[in-house]
Amino acid sequence: AAGVIQSPRHLIKEKRETATLKCYPIPRHDTVYWYQQGPGQDPQFLISFYEKMQSDKGSIPDRFSAQQFSDYHSELNMSSLELGDSALYFCASSLVTGEGRSYNEQFFGPGTRLTVL
Amino acid sequence: LAKTTQPISMDSYEGQEVNITCSHNNIATNDYITWYQQFPSQGPRFIIQGYKTKVTNEVASLFIPADRKSSTLSLPRVSLSDTAVYYCLVGDEGTGRRALTFGSGTRLQVQP
Numbered sequence: 001a002a003g004v005i006q007s008p009r010h011l012i013k014e015k016r017e018t019a020t021l022k023c024y025p026i027p028r029h030d031t032v033y034w035y036q037q038g039p040g041q042d043p044q045f046l047i048s049f050y051e052k053m054q055s056d057k058g059s060i061p062d063r064f065s066a067q068q069f070s071d072y073h074s075e076l077n078m079s080s081l082e083l084g085d086s087a088l089y090f091c092a093s094s095l096v097t098g099e100g101r102s103y104n105e106q107f108f109g110p111g112t113r114l115t116v117l
Numbered sequence: 118l119a120k121t122t123q124p125i126s127m128d129s130y131e132g133q134e135v136n137i138t139c140s141h142n143n144i145a146t147n148d149y150i151t152w153y154q155q156f157p158s159q160g161p162r163f164i165i166q167g168y169k170t171k172v173t174n175e176v177a178s179l180f181i182p183a184d185r186k187s188s189t190l191s192l193p194r195v196s197l198s199d200t201a202v203y204y205c206l207v208g209d210e211g212t213g214r215r216a217l218t219f220g221s222g223t224r225l226q227v228q229p
Binding site: 004031033035042043044045048050055056058088090092094096105106107108109110111113 | 151155158159160161162163166204214215216217218219220221222
């Protein structure tokens with residue numbers, strides 16, 4: 001079965017540079033979520049999109065922005081990178097159908113490991 | 118979302134049954150209980166979800182007492198590959214697209 005695709009899988013950047021992470025949700029899934037997981041930390045929600053509109057916002061820094069495109073893929077744009085931005089960034093997708101579907105079942109991608117030097 | 122409390126870590130041996138208990142005293146009427154599993158450097162993976170009593174799937178069982186203030190994830194006959202972090206999440210069904218709030222999970226270490 002198709003899974004969530006993230007690219008790149010690894011990214012190394014210098015401080016103050018910019019980075020763009022991409023996410024391709026499972027086909028027909030209508031919601032995309034972004035999570036950040038620092039070293040030894042638990043995943044933290046950043047932002048989500050439903051049908052290409054921002055749905056919910058978590059602890060996303062102002063330096064970050066995201067959007068979802070007409071083909072449902074999403075991009076997380078990160079500017080003025082700081083050392084503390086080094087983390088695993090996960091994208092997840094879900095489809096809420098109502099009956100018979102686990103409400104909280106989000107499907108996570110393999111993540112992008114961002115290293116800021 | 119209801120706050121959850123679970124053990125920081127647990128150790129087990131291959132072939133044993135592992136029970137991880139999660140406390141959620143402030144669970145609301147509309148809240149469901151969901152467990153995710155995360156292997157190192159991988160994204161979390163949905164394991165099981167329940168509302169009350171007992172739920173079983175091919176991976177695990179979830180036991181929820183009548184007061185719903187706690188829940189127990191049961192992994193039958195664990196193997197080395199079950200070594201992972203297990204997260205208990207409690208949330209309502211209000212929008213159906215609510216983000217997941219991960220608290221501190223339980224790090225399960227399975228020994229040979």
